[in-house]
Amino acid sequence: MLGLGAIAKKVFGTPNDRKVKATLKAVEAINALEAEFEALTDAQIMDRTEALKARAQKGESLDDLLPEAFANCREAARRALGLRAFDVQLLGGIFLHQGNIAEMKTGEGKTLVATFPAYLNALSGKGVHIVTVNDYLVRRDAEWMGKVFAALGMDTGVVVPGQSDAEKRAGYAADVTYATNNELGFDYLRDNMRASRKEMAQRGHNFAIVDEVDSILIDEARTPLIISGPSEDRSDLYTQVDRLIPEIEDEHFTRDEKARSVTFTDEGNEWLEERLVAAGILPEGQSLYDPESTTIVHHVNQGLRAHKLFHKDQNYIVRNDEVVLIDEFTGRMMAGRRLSDGLHQAIEAKEGVSIQPENVTLASVTFQNYFRLYSKLAGMTGTAATEAEEFGSIYGLGVVEVPTNRPIARQDEHDQVYRTAAEKYGAIVAEIRKAHEKGQPVLVGTTSIEKSEMLSQMLTQEKLEHNVLNARQHEQEAQIVADAGKFGAITIATNMAGRGTDIQLGGNVEMRVLQALDATPDADPEEVRARIEAEVAEERAKVLEAGGLFVLATERHESRRIDNQLRGRSGRQGDPGRSAFFLSLDDDLMRIFGSERLEKVLSGLGMKEGEAIVHPWVNKSLERAQAKVEGRNFDIRKQLLKFDDVMNDxxxxxxxxxxxxxxxxxxxxxxxxxxxxxxxxxxxxxxxxxxxxxxxxxxxxxxxxxxxxxxxxxxxxxxxxxxxxxxxxxxxxxxxxxxxxxxxxxxxxxxxxxxxxxxxxxxxxxxxxxxxxxxxxxxxxxxxxxxxxxxxxxxxxxxxxxxxxxxxxxxxxxxxxxxxxRIRPISQEERQAVLDQLATQQAAQQKTVNAAAPQPVDQPVAAADGAEPGFREDDPSTWGNPGRNDPCPCGSGRKFKHCHGAY
CATH class of the missing domain: 1.10.3060.10 (Helical scaffold and wing domains of SecA)
Structure with a gap:
């Protein structure tokens, strides 16, 4: 029997249905203009852009310009890329323009959708930022969609790490700028450390469209972006502390996996005090509870966290003598990112790599507060509904589910729960073999590098050919994903969130054409494309017959959203497909958050080895556990934001x-x-x-x-x-x-x-x-x-x-x-003395001073009373070469490291 809510939805439709229905009128208005815009020449399409810009500048609202702008953009995309946007793509574009999150399933063409609201909002001349999660996608999308903007008479900018200041300024000056979330945040901080307005790169925060919005605004919201400078080197202390940690026994500490925290017990503190005194780290007669011991206690706690909470090949990998963090949500390496408060140094000591000095914060901002700077914000993702409350309360963003272009034909099976991890992996290998034998491509989702490599070994033993995609294969990512839909392909991947490359059944035509032309540059591109299209079409027919892509997940993630992203890789654009989750009671989620009741039921059933329980009730129980974790994580982020708001003001x-x-x-x-x-x-x-x-x-x-x-x-x-x-x-x-x-x-x-x-x-x-x-x-x-x-x-x-x-x-x-x-002009004699001293230093050090050249002699230069002759606040080349503990040459009386040496 239906409840009152369900009956009401049947009669009136859901709020989402009503939003979609109300927006269909605008789509009809765009479609009505299609014939008119098809008749335009390429030059006239650009002229339309200028006309629309002029109207926007005169004060006409963007909403009034929307039908014409979208119709013009659709026609430009059709000519530049050979892609005619579906009605549902126009719908998604309208929702983005309105400042919503458009939830669109994988393969529905979100990259093209972003061009419509970006073009419309760029007519104001204030710039639009399209934000993606990595450099590869920034470059790919800017190059690909840049053709559409070029056809419309607009320019496209790219902002990625490692660019010069001039390149950055040019990137932000463009009508539409593609950038990574990290680089936008760091450029904002850098701009606010510049010495003059013309050195600043960003020109304001008008409108941002965030791709994989859940990954950026939720998963990464707990970590602030920090620009830091080096502080004192304490590597000896980290190494000394690290030698003690492996001797710690279980009764010396307690670990709370839910809260990801670890603390010493009273016995642990006593044992620690003895060992620290014996090692000469803690002075004789000084207790751990004395105020003087704060630094030592901090280092010991970080050492304990490094050993007991952070695991190699799961939270980080060791590469080229450095510890590189791994993003738990995307499985990607986060090069250049470091954990703060000495935790990264503690992990470096644990792994025996070079310990980099700790850093002091020069500037910081959270993604939550950075993206709230924009006058208007919008986002796209395949999965946002589960976090709708958070998007609404923190960013003021509504979530609208955009219908798919074709009905979803994927079969989502109930979870299979095994008693032990060994039984689960045995069943997974058997299931992979079964699918492989009929030629069905399989995408296997894992939660860590360690597990992906363990499963890879099992498949190698079974002589099943496969590809592995994790942080170690980061460079081949696009290639591996492009091949994942081939007949009989097996791909093991850590987390498929925000991969940005579609898995196309039968293979990716564009990728294969590029490879073929690289191998034989003299070949006729038209012939190569025709041949490859025919091969892919033939292979696609075989894959469809085998049942489409099979997504097999090896465990549930803490967030339902990540599971849905993995599942959404199958069944794109109405293709058939299937998805299944294989779980065991040893999985982290089941062990930490699963209800004890579930465990009792499974034990009471007297299950045989290798047998699984499959029931909708199990799915519900797991969803409740995941919702609990999501709620807890939301509270953590809300709390972080409340504290950061104080600093943000x-x-x-x-x-x-x-x-x-x-x-x-x-x-x-x-x-x-x-x-x-x-x-x-x-x-x-x-x-x-x-x-x-x-x-x-x-x-x-x-x-x-x-x-x-x-x-x-x-x-x-x-x-x-x-x-x-x-x-x-x-x-x-x-x-x-x-x-x-x-x-x-x-x-x-x-x-x-x-x-x-x-x-x-x-x-x-x-x-x-x-x-x-x-x-x-x-x-x-x-x-x-x-x-x-x-x-x-x-x-x-x-x-x-x-x-x-x-x-x-x-x-x-x-x-x-x-x-x-205290400033005064310096005499010509003092100036000459400074120049002579500089020349001597340059000759002795045999290196060029890259600082600004000295000013002409006829201009007075600022110096402080008590400063060394010729010292200039704004020119480090006049500071000489003092040691860190020498008096500062500015005459303040403080040590150089605490004064100008800290700049």
Whole structure:
């Protein structure tokens, strides 16, 4: 009997059905224009783009331009690529333009779909970013779809790692820019560390279409992007700690696999203390609980995590003397990514490879906050419905399921659950052999490199030819996926999320044509294509007869979405296919999250060896377990975002202020406001409000004015005058400091002085922001303990984070004022001495200084009082070659590593 909800859906349709139905009118309007646009010449198609741009610039809404823009884009794609978009592809494009996530099944042509909303929104002239998960897809999609944009009279940009600044700026200046999510985030951070506006690459955040949106906005949302610089080398400590960890016994620690955490027990702490003292790591008489032991405890905890939670060939691989992380969701290597807080170094010590120095954070942002910068955001994926709540609450994105062009003919079988892993793998090999014998291509999904290689060995023993796709075969990825649909092919793959290459039954024509032309460059391309198309068509008919692609998954993933992505590789565009999941009670998901009830039922059934239980009830039980994990992961990401929002508000304030300073012609007024604020603070500190003159610390004020403003004014005499109060003292200090700076402007010349002020201000903002980030990181790591005192850690973090931010701004004002008060033009003799010293250093070191050339002699150069002759804040070539622990040449009195050496 149907419930009320089911009856209502039958009568009124689901909300998704209603959205699709309402949008079909727009599709009909586009189709009605098709004949008109087919009649246009290639030049007229480009002219239409210019006409649409002009209308958009005059204020006509993009919604009004949509039918014509989509019709023009469809015709351009048909001519450039030979692809005429289906109605459902137009539907997907409309949903993207509206700022939704379009859930489209694998093989429905998402790459082409993105061109429609990208073209429409690029008419505004503000640029559109199409975001994909790896460099290969960026280049492939930009080259492929760039032909469509070129036919429309628009240019396409590419942004990938390793480009020069000029290439980056050109990439972002294009009408439509293809880029990876990582590079977009890093460029945003780099731009906000630049010294001038013209050096910045990005030109704003207008509209982004994110491909594999669930992978980028959900799976990777827990990890912030961090730009970091090296700190002190502590590799000896990591190595010493690493020698102790293998001696640890089970009673010394507890592991919580659900929370992915591991902690020492009381017995473990006692044992550890003894061993650390014996190894000379912990000083005699010092306890692990002493504040001085914080660093050692941190290192030991990271060593324990490295050994007990991170596994080789699952979480990382070792290649070319380095530990390379593996993305748990896509199975790809994440070259250049490192774990923070010394965890990566602990893994390097465990694996015996070179230990790289720890890094300090210079700038960071999460994907959640980066993508919320865009005025409009949209996404595409094959699987988003399971995370609709998260997309809605964090990004304000709706999820719309776009109907398939043809009905899905794939058979999804119930899960088969075995008692042990050995029984499961035995059944998998038997199933693969059965499918292979009738020529049915098989795609085998595994969750780690280790398991994919173990299964590969089993198939080799059985003399079954196969391909393996995991992080080790990263380079051959497109080729292996293109061959996976051939007659009798067997492909083992770790995680098929976001692979971006369709598995086409019978093989991939484009790939085979390219290979054939590479092998015989003199062959006629037309003949080669015709021959290969005929071969593939013949093989495709055999594969269809064998039942299409068989997706065989070796276990369930923590997320239903990843399972659905793997399943969706079969049955594209109405092709037949089948999918099945083989599980055992030893699988991680079953062991950690599966209900104990399921285990009892299986044991009670008295199953024979090699026998499986297959029942819809088992599927439901597993889905509940997965939903539990997804819920937990959502909570973790929500919590991360709440904490990051605190930093994000501050980040936006600092970055906006920085941009204003870079764009300002004259920042003399900003510098004056800062100086006056510093004077206010000094007067309030030494001559507190509502106090009498005999309670004032005039000597302290006099010393502070010399130290901070570099002024020797008769402050003590002023204070003794009749009728002088705090306000009069304040005004006199304002006047004296303004006069002092006016003299400097005269000595330097107005343009040079304004440049110096700008450089000092920007470099000081950057240094203070770096220090502030480090302080916030430390605060974040300990704030959780406030919960034990019945105080909300988030509220505590907000309050203290705000106080730290205010104190950073105070410190910024003070330092900029101090630096500007001390600069002076240097004499020609001092300049010559600096140039001579530089020439000597260059000859001794036999290397070219790649810094900016010295300025012409007739321009004065900024130096601080007490600085070494010729020292220039903005030119590292004038800093000499001090050791890390030597005094800084700027004259601040601090060690070089804590001052300019930290830049």
């Amino acid at each position: 501050q980040r936006k304030a600092v970055f906006e202020q920085r941009l204003e300073i870079m764009e300002a012609e004259d920042i003399g007024e900003i510098a004056q406001d800062m100086r006056h604020q510093v004077v206010d603070d000094l007067v309030d500190e030494y001559l507190p409000p509502k106090t009498y003159a005999d309670q004032w610390d005039v000597q302290g004020l006099y010393a502070a004015v010399i130290e901070t403003l570099n002024l020797d004014e008769p402050v003590i005499a002023w204070a003794e005058e009749e009728g002088v109060d705090q306000e009069v003292m304040r005004e006199r200090l304002y006047e004296a400091s303004d006069k002092h700076m006016a003299e400097k402007v005269e000595a330097f010349g107005e343009p040079q002085m304004r440049q110096v002020e700008k450089q000092f201000l920007l470099s000081t903002i950057d240094a203070k922001w770096r220090e502030h980030l480090l302080t916030l990181e430390h605060l974040r790591s300990v704030i959780g303990f406030r919960g034990y005192a019945q105080r909300d850690p988030l509220n505590e973090y907000k309050t203290e984070g705000f106080q730290l931010f205010e104190s950073m701004l105070d410190s910024l004002r003070l330092e900029v004022t101090k630096k500007l008060a």
